[in-house]
Amino acid sequence: MSTCASFAVADFKSDLKPIWCPGCGDFGVLQSIYRALSAIGRAPHEISFVSGIGCSSRIPGYTTAYGFNSVHGRALPIAQGIKLAHPELLVLAAGGDGDGFSIGGGHLPHAIRRNLDITYIVMDNQIYGLTKGQLSPTSPRGLHTASSVFGSLEDPVNPLLYVLGYGARFVAQGTPADMAGLSTLIEAAIRFKGFSFVNVQSPCITFGQPDQQLKAHKAGMTSLASVGHDPTNRIKAMDLAQAYGSTLYTGIFYQDPDAGPTYEEAVETRRTQFSGKPIVPRQRILENFIPR
Numbered sequence: 601m602s603t604c605a606s607f608a609v610a611d612f613k614s615d616l617k618p619i620w621c622p623g624c625g626d627f628g629v630l631q632s633i634y635r636a637l638s639a640i641g642r643a644p645h646e647i648s649f650v651s652g653i654g655c656s657s658r659i660p661g662y663t664t665a666y667g668f669n670s671v672h673g674r675a676l677p678i679a680q681g682i683k684l685a686h687p688e689l690l691v692l693a694a695g696g697d698g699d700g701f702s703i704g705g706g707h708l709p710h711a712i713r714r715n716l717d718i719t720y721i722v723m724d725n726q727i728y729g730l731t732k733g734q735l736s737p738t739s740p741r742g743l744h745t746a747s748s749v750f751g752s753l754e755d756p757v758n759p760l761l762y763v764l765g766y767g768a769r770f771v772a773q774g775t776p777a778d779m780a781g782l783s784t785l786i787e788a789a790i791r792f793k794g795f796s797f798v799n800v801q802s803p804c805i806t807f808g809q810p811d812q813q814l815k816a817h818k819a820g821m822t823s824l825a826s827v828g829h830d831p832t833n834r835i836k837a838m839d840l841a842q843a844y845g846s847t848l849y850t851g852i853f854y855q856d857p858d859a860g861p862t863y864e865e866a867v868e869t870r871r872t873q874f875s876g877k878p879i880v881p882r883q884r885i886l887e888n889f890i891p892r
């Protein structure tokens with residue numbers, strides 16, 4: 601049941617002190633999430649926050665929501681299970697670009713097409729932070745790291761085109777260099793009914809590219825509103841998303857104005873359609889699944 605009380609930013613801060621490197625972009629993402637949750641007004645105990653493994657995946661522990669720091673790449677399957685079992689909860693999933701587009705990359709298209717009402721926030725730092733700076737799926741071609749001394753030989757994944765291509769109904773991008781803008785985007789993503797995706801360019805100060813830190817974001821970010829983008833135009837959104845890696849666009853790339861039912865609503869509709877018909881005894885269902 602949803603409570604109607606209001607909650608301050610402080611109500612979402614846990615007693616755990618973040619152990620991220622000083623200057624890590626994830627601090628700003630955390631602040632933006634606090635602000636967004638305070639604006640939404642759901643009680644911390646009505647929120648389930650799931651992550652994978654990585655520096656960024658520590659984030660649920662720094663909130664007072666029910667947190668699940670799970671397995672590398674598996675935040676989305678767990679978040680979907682929680683939402684199906686408890687549709688009344690506000691469910692957030694978060695993690696890094698490695699977590700979401702590499703080891704967990706196979707889950708993302710299915711979460712998108714299934715369309716449960718979940719918000720997925722990726723802290724995209726173009727590197728594996730926790731394991732000390734190896735190439736990630738969004739690392740630019742040519743990037744030199746400790747484990748790629750001759751530079752990356754692969755093209756990066758474009759996360760925005762990736763999710764738009766799979767039919768994502770809400771796609772946004774932000775940066776902790778603009779915390780007010782980022783919290784507004786996260787709030788809009790949470791309010792969107794259906795699967796929503798927020799790519800946050802969250803710099804890794806320790807292993808990331810020196811020219812991709814917060815100062816550079818502040819100087820170079822361009823809001824989609826300032827270029828007159830209409831977020832209901834999917835084709836234009838895909839066109840602008842091609843600038844990933846060159847222009848840092850912030851704002852909502854795409855928001856489906858007619859997103860249709862969520863998966864949990866479709867399940868409920870089916871359940872209603874079938875009620876009144878003979879139900880197969882549970883014992884018979886179980887017998888069919890027991891190998892003989």
Ligand SMILES: Cc1ncc(C[n+]2csc(CCOP(=O)(O)OP(=O)(O)O)c2C)c(N)n1
Pocket residue numbers: 653654655656657672695696697698699700703723725727728729730731736
């Ligand atoms: C199954 C499995 N494979 C590999 C690892 C090692 N591992 C932990 S975090 C990580 C990548 C972290 O990068 P990212 O997901 O981008 O998050 P970041 O630390 O940059 O926030 C890897 C490879 C693991 N924990 N589990």
Ligand code: SF4
Pocket residue numbers: 619620621623624625626655656725729730803804805806807808
């Ligand atoms: S290694 Fe990078 S991503 Fe991890 S806490 Fe430090 S700055 Fe942040």
